Every structure is written in C-alpha cells, then in structure tokens.
Amino acid sequence: MNYEQIIKSTIKSNNSKIILLVLDGVGDIRSPKFKDKTPLEYAHTPNLDKLAKESVVGRLHPVLPGITPGSGPGHVGLFGYDPMNLTIGRGVLEAVGIGFQLKSYDVAARCNFATMNENGIITDRRAGRIPTELTIELCNTLKSIKEIDGVEIIIKPGKGHRFVTVFRSKDKEIGSYINDTDPLTEGKAPLPAHGKNPPSQFLANVINKFIKEGYALIKDKHPANAFLMRGIASKPKLPTMREKYLLESAAIATYPMYRGIASLLGMTLLPAPDSIEGLFETYVSNKQKYDFFFIHVKGTDQAGEDGDFESKVSCIEKVDKALPIILENKPDVLAITGDHSSPCAMRSHSWHPIPLLIHGQFSGRDDVKFFNENACNNGGLGFFESKYLMGLLLANAKRLDKFGA
Amino acid sequence: MNYEQIIKSTIKSNNSKIILLVLDGVGDIRSPKFKDKTPLEYAHTPNLDKLAKESVVGRLHPVLPGITPGSGPGHVGLFGYDPMNLTIGRGVLEAVGIGFQLKSYDVAARCNFATMNENGIITDRRAGRIPTELTIELCNTLKSIKEIDGVEIIIKPGKGHRFVTVFRSKDKEIGSYINDTDPLTEGKAPLPAHGKNPPSQFLANVINKFIKEGYALIKDKHPANAFLMRGIASKPKLPTMREKYLLESAAIATYPMYRGIASLLGMTLLPAPDSIEGLFETYVSNKQKYDFFFIHVKGTDQAGEDGDFESKVSCIEKVDKALPIILENKPDVLAITGDHSSPCAMRSHSWHPIPLLIHGQFSGRDDVKFFNENACNNGGLGFFESKYLMGLLLANAKRLDKFGA
Structure with missing residues (x-):
C-alpha cells in the first residue's frame, strides 16, 4: 500500500474546518544585504508570535532538498498531490x-x-x-x-x-x-x-x-x-479534493494562476478582494459552507522576486495585523506556510525549506516561540515534504482513521 | 539497490547485544487539561535524564507524517519491516x-x-x-x-x-x-x-x-x-529477524498481541513477569543467550488510551526506577522509544512523532539533557521513519559494513 492508498483507506468525514494559509514564497534566508535577518525574523508580528507559542512548527521541503519548484509543483504538493509525478502543462x-x-x-x-x-x-x-x-x-x-x-x-x-x-x-x-x-x-x-x-x-x-x-x-x-x-x-486527469479527501474546498486567492490550480483540484473559487483583511473576511463569511479553505497571499513572493526586503516585511506585518480576523473565527485546524521560499537576496524561487505552523486542539505545542525559518528548525514537526502536509492536517482534524490493526 | 538490499549486503554478525525498549504509546502532546506538559516532561525521571545526557535522541514517525498506526504497523516498523507494505491480517x-x-x-x-x-x-x-x-x-x-x-x-x-x-x-x-x-x-x-x-x-x-x-x-x-x-x-510470508539481520532475537512482552507479532518475526518468547523490574531482570538472566532483546511495556499505552495522565506518568516513573537493572548490565546498544503516540488528551493512538533515545559507545551525544518529546526535537538523530531504526541500531552495534567502495 502506498501513502495515497493509506489516506484513501483511512479518510472519513466530519464537521471540522481547516484553513491552509499560504504566504507565497514566504521562506527566506539571512543575508548581510538585508539586516542579516529573514523578513519573518525582522517583521514585527505579535499575533504570529503568540500563535507560535500555542502551536507546533516545523519546515517543509516543497519537493526534496535542493529542488526549487515553480508555483505549480509548489502548490500541488501542499494539497497532497505528488509534485514529482503531477505535471500541469503550461497551456493548461x-x-x-x-x-x-x-x-x-x-x-x-x-x-x-x-x-x-x-x-x-x-x-x-x-x-x-x-x-x-x-x-x-x-x-x-x-x-x-x-x-x-x-x-x-x-x-x-x-x-x-x-x-x-x-x-x-x-x-x-x-x-x-x-x-x-x-x-x-x-x-x-x-x-x-x-x-x-x-x-x-x-x-x-x-x-x-x-x-x-x-x-x-x-x-x-x-x-x-x-x-x-x-x-x-x-487537462490532467486529477482526483478532486472531494474525491481524495471528502472535503468541500474553497479557494480564496486573487491571482489567476492560483485560482486556476485550485479550480483544477475542484475547489470552489470564492471572490477574493485585494486586501489581506478582505481575504480573511471572505473565509469568515463562508465558514459554514466549506470544510477546507485555501487562502493565498501573493505579496510575499512578489517582494522576494523583486528583492524588496521592506515590502516583504510589510506584507508579513499586514498578514499579522489581519490574523485576529481568522483567530476570532478559529477553524479546528489552522496551518500557515508557503509554497516555496523566494529569498530577497536571490530574487527568485528557491529550494530552502519553508516554515510551517499548525494550530489545533490536537496539534500539540513545542518550545518554539516565534514563526520564522530558524525558530521552526527546532519545532515538533521536524522537516518533511510538502506532499505529506494534507495528511497531517486531516489527522489534526480527526478526519483520518487508524491505519492497520 | 533499495534499503533492504543495502542492509542485506552489509549485514554481519558479532557478539554485540542490542536492547530495543518499547514504551507502548509513550509519545504525547502538551494539553491544558493535563498540566500543559507531556507525561514524559512531567514525570520525575532522574535515570532517563542522566541517560539522555550521555545519548543521542530524535523522533520517529511510525509510518509517515499524519498517519496513525495500529499496534501492528507500529511494531513491524520498529523491527525494520515496511509498515506500509506489510499487513498482518486480523485473524492472524x-x-x-x-x-x-x-x-x-x-x-x-x-x-x-x-x-x-x-x-x-x-x-x-x-x-x-x-x-x-x-x-x-x-x-x-x-x-x-x-x-x-x-x-x-x-x-x-x-x-x-x-x-x-x-x-x-x-x-x-x-x-x-x-x-x-x-x-x-x-x-x-x-x-x-x-x-x-x-x-x-x-x-x-x-x-x-x-x-x-x-x-x-x-x-x-x-x-x-x-x-x-x-x-x-x-500467515504472512516474512523473513525472520535471523534471516534479515543475522540476529538471535528474544521478546520480553506480557501482552499476547506483542508476543504474537514477535513470534511471527521468529523471536523467541521469553517468560515475561508483570512488573517492569521483572521484564528487565528477564533480560539480565538471558543476556548471554540472545543478540537482540525486544522489551515491551504496555502501561504507557493503556494509560494514554484511558486518558489517565497520572497513570502514564507513574508508569514512566516505574520504568525510570527500574532502568538501573538494565544499565548495570548494559547492552552495547540501548534504544528507548515507542511504537506510536497515545496522547492522554486524545485517548487513542495518534500520528505524533515518538521520542527516541540511542545509547552506545558509538551513538554520539547531543546537547539534549532530557528524554521527552520536545527535548528530542533538537536531538542529533532528527526525525525519521521507524522503519530505519533497526538499521541504525545494527550500525551502532557495528553489525553493518560500509556500503560501496
């Protein structure tokens, strides 16, 4: 039995709500050009810090160590589709x-x-x-x-x-x-x-x-x-999120490419305002209608690709400021991560593992007090491949049965 | 060449003794319901603490992130049989x-x-x-x-x-x-x-x-x-521990299921008294006769499944108190871990990675001073799948040759 078959044989449905908040390209590296801190380390993020104290953290390899993914592999991995075997053609x-x-x-x-x-x-x-x-x-x-x-x-x-x-x-x-x-x-x-x-x-x-x-x-x-x-x-023949996970899924994403990937996976595309508050409020007003919400923030990636450290910091601070909108309407499981890193010093996507935070009743809590790359090195989730994230979120939502007797 | 073939091509025999002490379901999560500490964090364990200072630690994924194993997959993984491909039927x-x-x-x-x-x-x-x-x-x-x-x-x-x-x-x-x-x-x-x-x-x-x-x-x-x-x-067609690893193996386990799994893998079933001291003394009196000892403590899992924090703490403290029986008759390699987590707050098996400690002449020693989930996040072994543990124990026992020239 392979991993996908295990998920298929253990999956069940319940009333839990899951949010996967993707800060595109959020991962970064310390560089002397940019204050020797990563944008996540430099940004003032009181809400993320508080959340990190109550969560478990780790780091994700988008594909495997050293492999830099495009947005396609980066995202499909987060949704539990093997990025090494699933290629979505450029025309599609x-x-x-x-x-x-x-x-x-x-x-x-x-x-x-x-x-x-x-x-x-x-x-x-x-x-x-x-x-x-x-x-x-x-x-x-x-x-x-x-x-x-x-x-x-x-x-x-x-x-x-x-x-x-x-x-x-x-x-x-x-x-x-x-x-x-x-x-x-x-x-x-x-x-x-x-x-x-x-x-x-x-x-x-x-x-x-x-x-x-x-x-x-x-x-x-x-x-x-x-x-x-x-x-x-x-068009690739893909099982939808409903078929794979019994999830009614919704995407809250502004940019066409991410809406496109979400629609290929059978997610409902919700209207997505330009502001981060707007994205989060769209979740609140649709909370009852779906099980799974993919929320996509583009600004972090754009800033990384532009080598614009200040803008990346500012985008992270905007997310932090808006975070209470989600926290006051807490899902059962909240994950915050990226689809890949986009270091300002590189002005491009990169292979560096992405910080990950999972918050929920059964996530556990480690000793890490901040949400950034280096703090997440010491988290209770360790380092693992993005393609296993969805299984972990489903487990946290108690949507997976025990495997084997 | 796959992993199993590498083990097979590098395995050799010597006089070393290995103990794998499995505290069933020992892994846990911090919960506000239970003093915000895991049982391993809360328990008074001077012997385990001292051992941790002289050992290397890490965390095991029983199967893969997010997958909660039954006792079957949990245990066969620890013995180096791929838990995803080996299903032992319920009748068996x-x-x-x-x-x-x-x-x-x-x-x-x-x-x-x-x-x-x-x-x-x-x-x-x-x-x-x-x-x-x-x-x-x-x-x-x-x-x-x-x-x-x-x-x-x-x-x-x-x-x-x-x-x-x-x-x-x-x-x-x-x-x-x-x-x-x-x-x-x-x-x-x-x-x-x-x-x-x-x-x-x-x-x-x-x-x-x-x-x-x-x-x-x-x-x-x-x-x-x-x-x-x-x-x-x-009955599944399995290579025995002797065939796989050239090990004469013995199981010291009270409960029928674990004795059953051990017997399927060709281990000799030793008489297992009810007390933890008794289990450890059985090892001492049989030390010369076998290479590998699987010692199984059930109390930690039972307490976790009952949501009984105090009883889980107490079982851990009993193990700690009895530990000198093993330490005074040290094997060449001593590993302490679990087959899966059974958090008191969940009253069931779970997917959370299990703390692992390896002590031996060549294990090395990291900076971790305690044996518990969060301390082990920072250990020298990192996070890895249980199915690789046996290879690591064999390596520590100098029972694996170099792979390749």
Missing part, C-alpha cells in the same frame, strides 16, 4: 489562470502574437509587446475560425501580447504530444506542429490548418501579423 | 495473540459466538457477551469437527465470546481472499463465505460446511447458537 495553467473552465479532453496552448517578415521569418516573438486592447481586437478577428475538422477552436485573450487557444473535440480523440510552434529565437520561421502519436498527429494537423487560416486573417496587422504556440497540453 | 494477529503457533499456509479467522433466531437472523452479534468459561465449553463441542475436505480445523477459545479458528491444509492450496461472514449488524443473516480466487473459493466451501456443521452442533445452546467469522487471513 495559462487557460485556467485566465479563468477558463477546461473540460476533460480539452487541449490548451499558450499563444503569443509575433511579427513575421515577408519571407515567413519571425522578427519579433512578442510583436513589440502590443497592448492588451489590441490583443483583444486581434483575438476577435481570429474567433471567426470556429471549427476545424470537427474540433472547436476557442480563443481567449490574456495580458499584453498573450492569448490562449483551447481545442475541444466533439467526437475524435485528440492528443497533446505536440511540439511548440515557437522557434524560441528570432530569425527563424515558426515550426510546423507534429504529433507523436495518432491522436496528437490529428490535432497537429488541425493546429497547422488553424495557423494557416489565422495568419491569413491577420496578415495586414503588422506588427502582430503572426502567432506562436507553446506548452500544448491536455 | 488474533491467533498468534492467544499463543497459537501458526504454520506457513495456515489461514486464521476471528470468530464470535452470536445469537440467531428461528429464521436464521442474527439478533445479537456477541451472544450476550457470554463468559470465557462458556466459550471454552462451546469450543470443545465444535472441536468434534476435526477435518473437512482434507483441511484440518483447529479451534482455540479466546476471551469472552471470542475464539479463533485455524484452517490447515494437508495438501491442497488454500487462500484467504474471503469475505467476513459477520453481517456487521444485527437483524441480518450471516453471510456465506465467497473466495475471490480458486484456492480461496476452495477454503470458502470448507468454511461454509464448517459453519453448517458447527451451527447444528450448538443449535440448542441459546444465546450462543451461532458464530460469525471476520478477518480471515493467511
């Missing part, structure tokens, strides 16, 4: 990220408008970064292509020069083992689509016809007289 | 638990006497909880059925209304993919046995005949005029 992430509800068997592709010269050579892969408004207009033009060989073509504009194309087959099986048509460098022609198996080859032919018809429609729209496709991917 | 546990020596290919079932009405409907699944004496008498009646279709029928009374039936085939292969005959609710008829493959179907037919003949024998013994079968299981 892009599509769900802009709020598109993919159906089973849909294939999605990320598309860029681009500039092509009279010899069919790409001279600008981003069409001079045309504004969103122009992309919307061009997408409306492309939308006159509604169907090719029985495959419905659905076009959704994104930000800037980006858009998404979804291929939805009515009856024929379509596959997504298809190369990018983007040559990934300027000075080359777009690549024709090739499929690696018959259902993929069928769709590759549709894509090549779509490109031909589409280019004809926008041939006079210089600098956006062509488009390139990348990350052609099928 | 029950049989070995009452001291029955199962042979390979034996199939065992847990049985209950029950009450059936004239329409063949079960009206009491426990026959009014008849006393053990009556069960012994009824089992003697059933024992007149000695063999069906070449399968020997062996009946052993247990406590109260319970007994065990073992099916031993002389030549035909018998299987145990067979449903429970217990309908699990009153107001229904017993279920006929069905087998999922031919050897199981052969035994299912034997079982159905046994039930028919047995019911006829006790039809006038109201309220115990029927019996129900559950947990029909074959």
Whole structure:
C-alpha cells in the first residue's frame, strides 16, 4: 500500500474546518544585504508570535532538498498531490489562470502574437509587446475560425501580447504530444506542429490548418501579423479534493494562476478582494459552507522576486495585523506556510525549506516561540515534504482513521 | 539497490547485544487539561535524564507524517519491516495473540459466538457477551469437527465470546481472499463465505460446511447458537529477524498481541513477569543467550488510551526506577522509544512523532539533557521513519559494513 492508498483507506468525514494559509514564497534566508535577518525574523508580528507559542512548527521541503519548484509543483504538493509525478502543462495553467473552465479532453496552448517578415521569418516573438486592447481586437478577428475538422477552436485573450487557444473535440480523440510552434529565437520561421502519436498527429494537423487560416486573417496587422504556440497540453486527469479527501474546498486567492490550480483540484473559487483583511473576511463569511479553505497571499513572493526586503516585511506585518480576523473565527485546524521560499537576496524561487505552523486542539505545542525559518528548525514537526502536509492536517482534524490493526 | 538490499549486503554478525525498549504509546502532546506538559516532561525521571545526557535522541514517525498506526504497523516498523507494505491480517494477529503457533499456509479467522433466531437472523452479534468459561465449553463441542475436505480445523477459545479458528491444509492450496461472514449488524443473516480466487473459493466451501456443521452442533445452546467469522487471513510470508539481520532475537512482552507479532518475526518468547523490574531482570538472566532483546511495556499505552495522565506518568516513573537493572548490565546498544503516540488528551493512538533515545559507545551525544518529546526535537538523530531504526541500531552495534567502495 502506498501513502495515497493509506489516506484513501483511512479518510472519513466530519464537521471540522481547516484553513491552509499560504504566504507565497514566504521562506527566506539571512543575508548581510538585508539586516542579516529573514523578513519573518525582522517583521514585527505579535499575533504570529503568540500563535507560535500555542502551536507546533516545523519546515517543509516543497519537493526534496535542493529542488526549487515553480508555483505549480509548489502548490500541488501542499494539497497532497505528488509534485514529482503531477505535471500541469503550461497551456493548461495559462487557460485556467485566465479563468477558463477546461473540460476533460480539452487541449490548451499558450499563444503569443509575433511579427513575421515577408519571407515567413519571425522578427519579433512578442510583436513589440502590443497592448492588451489590441490583443483583444486581434483575438476577435481570429474567433471567426470556429471549427476545424470537427474540433472547436476557442480563443481567449490574456495580458499584453498573450492569448490562449483551447481545442475541444466533439467526437475524435485528440492528443497533446505536440511540439511548440515557437522557434524560441528570432530569425527563424515558426515550426510546423507534429504529433507523436495518432491522436496528437490529428490535432497537429488541425493546429497547422488553424495557423494557416489565422495568419491569413491577420496578415495586414503588422506588427502582430503572426502567432506562436507553446506548452500544448491536455487537462490532467486529477482526483478532486472531494474525491481524495471528502472535503468541500474553497479557494480564496486573487491571482489567476492560483485560482486556476485550485479550480483544477475542484475547489470552489470564492471572490477574493485585494486586501489581506478582505481575504480573511471572505473565509469568515463562508465558514459554514466549506470544510477546507485555501487562502493565498501573493505579496510575499512578489517582494522576494523583486528583492524588496521592506515590502516583504510589510506584507508579513499586514498578514499579522489581519490574523485576529481568522483567530476570532478559529477553524479546528489552522496551518500557515508557503509554497516555496523566494529569498530577497536571490530574487527568485528557491529550494530552502519553508516554515510551517499548525494550530489545533490536537496539534500539540513545542518550545518554539516565534514563526520564522530558524525558530521552526527546532519545532515538533521536524522537516518533511510538502506532499505529506494534507495528511497531517486531516489527522489534526480527526478526519483520518487508524491505519492497520 | 533499495534499503533492504543495502542492509542485506552489509549485514554481519558479532557478539554485540542490542536492547530495543518499547514504551507502548509513550509519545504525547502538551494539553491544558493535563498540566500543559507531556507525561514524559512531567514525570520525575532522574535515570532517563542522566541517560539522555550521555545519548543521542530524535523522533520517529511510525509510518509517515499524519498517519496513525495500529499496534501492528507500529511494531513491524520498529523491527525494520515496511509498515506500509506489510499487513498482518486480523485473524492472524488474533491467533498468534492467544499463543497459537501458526504454520506457513495456515489461514486464521476471528470468530464470535452470536445469537440467531428461528429464521436464521442474527439478533445479537456477541451472544450476550457470554463468559470465557462458556466459550471454552462451546469450543470443545465444535472441536468434534476435526477435518473437512482434507483441511484440518483447529479451534482455540479466546476471551469472552471470542475464539479463533485455524484452517490447515494437508495438501491442497488454500487462500484467504474471503469475505467476513459477520453481517456487521444485527437483524441480518450471516453471510456465506465467497473466495475471490480458486484456492480461496476452495477454503470458502470448507468454511461454509464448517459453519453448517458447527451451527447444528450448538443449535440448542441459546444465546450462543451461532458464530460469525471476520478477518480471515493467511500467515504472512516474512523473513525472520535471523534471516534479515543475522540476529538471535528474544521478546520480553506480557501482552499476547506483542508476543504474537514477535513470534511471527521468529523471536523467541521469553517468560515475561508483570512488573517492569521483572521484564528487565528477564533480560539480565538471558543476556548471554540472545543478540537482540525486544522489551515491551504496555502501561504507557493503556494509560494514554484511558486518558489517565497520572497513570502514564507513574508508569514512566516505574520504568525510570527500574532502568538501573538494565544499565548495570548494559547492552552495547540501548534504544528507548515507542511504537506510536497515545496522547492522554486524545485517548487513542495518534500520528505524533515518538521520542527516541540511542545509547552506545558509538551513538554520539547531543546537547539534549532530557528524554521527552520536545527535548528530542533538537536531538542529533532528527526525525525519521521507524522503519530505519533497526538499521541504525545494527550500525551502532557495528553489525553493518560500509556500503560501496
């Protein structure tokens, strides 16, 4: 029996409420450039400190030591899906990220408008970064292509020069083992689509016809007289949070990508205001309707990627200030962590283990008095992989039976 | 190469002695209901404290974070058998638990006497909880059925209304993919046995005949005029501790279940007095005869499951008081831990990591000065899965060679 089978065989339902509060990229490292403290160590966080004293803490490896995850693996791991075995294709992430509800068997592709010269050579892969408004207009033009060989073509504009194309087959099986048509460098022609198996080859032919018809429609729209496709991917077949854990789940997240991942896992997307107070209040007003709440705070990651220590500290302090909204409406189990670290000194995602706090009636309490990376080294949870967090939260919520006699 | 293969390729024998002292369910959590300390923190344990100062400590996950094990998985993990892949069926546990020596290919079932009405409907699944004496008498009646279709029928009374039936085939292969005959609710008829493959179907037919003949024998013994079968299981094919580790092993355990598990792993069962001093003295008097001693203390788990903090503290203090008996006859390696946690505040097994102490010439020594859950968070062993403990004890006993050149 593997871990997933154990969870499946021991899972049960009850009335408990669980919150997983994800401070995106919150983990950091001490750097002489930034006061030699991590943002969590430097920030003034009286509410988090008090909570840490009444909780158990530890650190999460998003994947395994040394592996830096993208947002996809970082998040699916937190929800108990093995990040090493589950890849959500970029086309799919892009599509769900802009709020598109993919159906089973849909294939999605990320598309860029681009500039092509009279010899069919790409001279600008981003069409001079045309504004969103122009992309919307061009997408409306492309939308006159509604169907090719029985495959419905659905076009959704994104930000800037980006858009998404979804291929939805009515009856024929379509596959997504298809190369990018983007040559990934300027000075080359777009690549024709090739499929690696018959259902993929069928769709590759549709894509090549779509490109031909589409280019004809926008041939006079210089600098956006062509488009390139990348990350052609099928919607993954995933068990939902309901199927996996018997949980009615809700996501309170502002950013499209996190809403997209949550929707792929079957979570209900709740309206998410921009402020942290707003996110927490959305939980309070929906508390009775769901078992599990994924609350996503983006500011910590953005600050880390910008190398903006002050802004990361400030975001953490805002979370701390708003925390009583949750604490006055306590769930049975509250977990606070991140999906990965984004150290200010690195201006990028990193592999460093993420601080984790679990508070609940049966969480226990260790000797750690603060919620930060180095304090969490000494916690009662030790270091473990994110993919085991959900099981631990379910255990704390008394939603897992004993395994074996 | 997997872990087991590495152990197998590096194992060697020497004259070292190893003790694994298991305080069943010793792990706990701090709770405001119980002085905000764990029993290990609260107990007065001068000997354990002194030992901790000279030892290395850490914490064990019985299975994986969040998974609460039964006694079976909890113990087999400690002996280095993967608790996720080794399931010991309930019938087998029950049989070995009452001291029955199962042979390979034996199939065992847990049985209950029950009450059936004239329409063949079960009206009491426990026959009014008849006393053990009556069960012994009824089992003697059933024992007149000695063999069906070449399968020997062996009946052993247990406590109260319970007994065990073992099916031993002389030549035909018998299987145990067979449903429970217990309908699990009153107001229904017993279920006929069905087998999922031919050897199981052969035994299912034997079982159905046994039930028919047995019911006829006790039809006038109201309220115990029927019996129900559950947990029909074959003896698992396990390498013994001798085969796995070249260890001559002995178990010093009072309770049938732990004696049963030890006997399945090929350990010699030593007489086990009721007192903790008695357990430890049994080790001393047998020290020369075995390499490995599994000493099992049940009181800590019982107190945890009863929510009896004082009794758990008292049991720990008794262990501490008796500890010099072991320390004056020191083995080369002494490990003290549990098979799982049983927090008083939960009155049940739990997933919380278990404190672990290893003392020996090569164990090393960390800064931890006490043997309790939170002190062990900072130990030199970190957190790891129980299934790696045996390898670590063998290493400490210099019974493992270097792996690779």
